[in-house]
Amino acid sequence: MARESSGKSQAAKTTRLIYCGPSLPGGVFPRHMIVKGEGGSVPPHLQDLFEKCPSIAALLVPISSLAVTEKAIMSKGTQEHYFYTEVQKYIKGGK
Numbered sequence: 253m254a255r256e257s258s259g260k261s262q263a264a265k266t267t268r269l270i271y272c273g274p275s276l277p278g279g280v281f282p283r284h285m286i287v288k289g290e291g292g293s294v295p296p297h298l299q300d301l302f303e304k305c306p307s308i309a310a311l312l313v314p315i316s317s318l319a320v321t322e323k324a325i326m327s328k329g330t331q332e333h334y335f336y337t338e339v340q341k342y343i344k345g346g347k
Contacts (some may be wrong), residue, residue: 272321272332272340273311276301280307286315307338 269289275282281301289312302309311332313321324332 257293266316268316269312270318271308271312272318272325273308274343276339278307287312301305305339305342307335307342310335318324 267289269287271281271283271285271287273281273283280297287298298309311321311325321332324330325336327333
């Protein structure tokens with residue numbers, strides 16, 4: 253019984269996140285890529301990329317937030333729109 257409860261606890265801590273930003277060159281991080289995040293944190297193997305451009309991490313959201321985030325990206329003046337344009341600048345070498 254203890255095994256089942258710890259399994260449920262682990263499942264609750266792990267969430268699936270989806271990247272809503274523009275695809276990064278070379279297939280490094282494509283748009284709508286799904287990754288596992290634990291406790292709301294970013295996956296460790298992507299940490300270097302997120303340090304170079306923090307806006308990439310900001311566009312990694314729970315799958316349940318995809319529609320809301322996509323709508324916000326299209327609305328000028330929102331944080332999501334700002335993050336999206338920052339990633340575009342990063343891709344072009346502006347950051």
